[in-house]
């Protein structure tokens with residue numbers, strides 16, 4: 001049994017076919033980078049994995065069971081723009097989800113339980129390098145620090161799957177490089193399975209153990225919404241040899257003369 005199975009998944013919004021014929025399996029611990037043209041459905045796919053969107057057709061199985069159709073603790077997400085609470089400190093931001101779920105059971109959180117949540121939050125804050133900013137508010141943090149906070153928040157629930165939607169897209173190159181080191185470290189230490197949408201192919205290759213390229217194989221110029229995107233390349237880059245072979249393939253794809261899809265578009 002695969003960790004995650006995507007079986008003949010299709011997704012449409014009204015008449016617009018966004019994704020089609022997705023058949024993929026993912027092992028636990030893989031880091032899947034997802035690249036493709038703007039609007040081809042990468043975030044939609046991520047939202048299906050999160051349980052925020054439902055596929056129109058097909059099945060997504062997590063450890064053999066249909067994916068729960070609403071966000072739950074098995075999946076954490078980090079968006080490009082900061083999704084932290086502006087009126088809470090770093091520590092409070094990381095503690096809040098656990099406090100909330102415990103309060104649902106008891107009505108409030110106090111004493112030993114609260115101390116446990118605080119200890120766990122402090123550990124994750126330390127893991128993302130934010131200990132010096134423990135009592136700061138989000139407006140006092142740089143963009144990179146806010147993303148570190150969002151990652152700590154997502155980890156707090158100990159998710160099996162971490163979903164990253166352009167998480168470093170708004171950051172300066174130097175900060176991005178630091179975040180790459182951080183996310184790789186977190187991925188390895190927590191045995192996470194990560195899905196990351198990125199517009200930066202280089203970033204996708206640098207971080208991923210696998211790269212999915214989303215593209216449309218079928219085009220109808222009279223009806224541009226008739227067909228959805230598929231995963232046209234599924235590249236295993238878990239070893240350095242695979243990585244450089246696959247990079248060459250992608251470089252070839254960027255050359256119109258060697259890319260049948262781009263030639264078709266030009267015609």
Ligand SMILES: Nc1ncnc2c1ncn2[C@@H]1O[C@H](COP(=O)(O)OP(=O)(O)OP(=O)(O)O)[C@@H](O)[C@H]1O
Nearest residue numbers: 013018036037038039040041042043044045197199
């Ligand atoms: N809730 C929705 N209702 C209707 N159409 C939607 C909805 N969400 C997304 N779409 C459409 O689905 C298509 C795919 O959008 P999506 O955001 O998944 O693409 P993307 O590949 O992530 O794009 P980008 O790289 O620009 O973020 C777009 O045409 C978008 O307008």
